[in-house]
Amino acid sequence: AAKSQGRGNFQFFSAEMNTATHERLLLENRLWQALEQNEFELYLQPQIELASGRIIGAEALLRWHHPELGMVGPDRFIPIAEESGLILPLGDWVLQRASHLLASWRAPGLEHLRLAVNLSARQCHGAGLLPHLDRLLDTHGIDPALLELEITESAAMQDPERSRALLVELRSRGIKVAIDDFGTGYSSLSYLKLFEIDRIKIDRGFVKDIESDPNDAVIVAATIALAHSLGLGVVAEGVETQAQRSFLRAKGCDEAQGYLFARPMPVAQFEAMVRSESMAGADLSPA
Ligand code: C2E
Ligand code: MG
Ligand code: MG
Ligand code: MG
Numbered sequence: 590a591a592k593s594q595g596r597g598n599f600q601f602f603s604a605e606m607n608t609a610t611h612e613r614l615l616l617e618n619r620l621w622q623a624l625e626q627n628e629f630e631l632y633l634q635p636q637i638e639l640a641s642g643r644i645i646g647a648e649a650l651l652r653w654h655h656p657e658l659g660m661v662g663p664d665r666f667i668p669i670a671e672e673s674g675l676i677l678p679l680g681d682w683v684l685q686r687a688s689h690l691l692a693s694w695r696a697p698g699l700e701h702l703r704l705a706v707n708l709s710a711r712q713c714h715g716a717g718l719l720p721h722l723d724r725l726l727d728t729h730g731i732d733p734a735l736l737e738l739e740i741t742e743s744a745a746m747q748d749p750e751r752s753r754a755l756l757v758e759l760r761s762r763g764i765k766v767a768i769d770d771f772g773t774g775y776s777s778l779s780y781l782k783l784f785e786i787d788r789i790k791i792d793r794g795f796v797k798d799i800e801s802d803p804n805d806a807v808i809v810a811a812t813i814a815l816a817h818s819l820g821l822g823v824v825a826e827g828v829e830t831q832a833q834r835s836f837l838r839a840k841g842c843d844e845a846q847g848y849l850f851a852r853p854m855p856v857a858q859f860e861a862m863v864r865s866e867s868m869a870g871a872d873l874s875p876a
Contacts, residue, residue, distance in 0.1 A: 615658060616666050620675050624682060628654050631686050632853035635862065636705070636824060636846045639838040644863050646703030648739070648846060649687055650853045671709055680712040681721055690856065691736060692729040698867050699860065705737040705767060710744035714751055719758055726762070733763035739790065740766065742774030749783055756784050767824065772812065781819060789816050793827025800832050810840045817841065
């Protein structure tokens with residue numbers, strides 16, 4: 590049976606491959622120029638303090654304005670950038686841009702904002718990260734406590750000893766560290782034992798079915814309690830409904846981000862949102 594199906598499957602597979610390969614080539618060919626051509630942009634997604642409903646900061650999320658493909662999301666090009674090595678200069682660009690932003694936020698109404706930046710595995714394990722960060726913090730006179738670096742479990746676990754050393758260095762500078770996509774790795778609990786961190790970000794996969802799946806509800810509630818008893822803050826990712834928001838707030842989750850509050854947006858729009866919120870003294874969305 591395998592043999593008789595083989596040919597059709599092969600043809601189907603190879604057509605798919607061609608589209609995927611074609612797109613990959615379009616992305617890959619352009620990726621190195623894209624940095625010089627200024628085709629990248631940082632979008633910001635607000636992070637909301639659940640108790641007050643106020644914006645306490647943002648996560649920086651990379652976007653690429655590709656001349657032929659239009660706006661391309663990071664899930665499509667970060668893996669290619671990782672493989673090709675471009676992730677190192679690209680990651681440096683992101684940190685530099687983030688530092689400029691934090692420096693520009695020393696303005697009335699914006700000075701409390703924290704900025705979270707995603708780190709890739711290669712950035713974490715390369716030697717250039719700490720010197721680059723030191724230079725940026727120093728040049729821009731940034732309060733390190735307003736910078737948060739997000740590392741996924743899988744990135745950190747690629748080289749646990751190095752990651753552990755890196756996190757110690759980051760935290761000794763006062764930079765905050767969050768574990769991204771918490772719960773999706775194979776070793777979430779050993780992670781908490783091994784690494785010094787400030788916050789965990791509960792993955793969207795657990796938040797999504799809080800209302801319908803009693804197991805997910807229990808896992809999320811227990812994760813919040815566990816994090817708090819270890820002295821860690823908790824951010825919930827991918828909050829899309831009022832019911833999810835109410836559940837998380839009732840369980841004591843500190844912060845949330847998600848489409849319910851806002852999608853990732855250009856910097857100017859985010860700043861306008863923060864300013865209008867503080868002028869209105871308003872809660873971002875009704876309870
Ligand atoms: P992440 O760090 O876990 O970021 C959260 C992702 O969830 C973002 O996707 C965000 O737009 C999306 N999201 C936020 N709220 C909701 C929601 O309510 N519903 C749904 N369905 N999605 C939501 P995005 O921007 O496409 O980024 C994807 C991933 O790419 C990020 O996952 C992060 O791992 C990576 N990434 C983004 N920017 C950077 C960067 O500057 N450097 C590195 N190394 N990785 C980055
Ligand atoms: Mg993240
Ligand atoms: Mg995440
Ligand atoms: Mg993710």
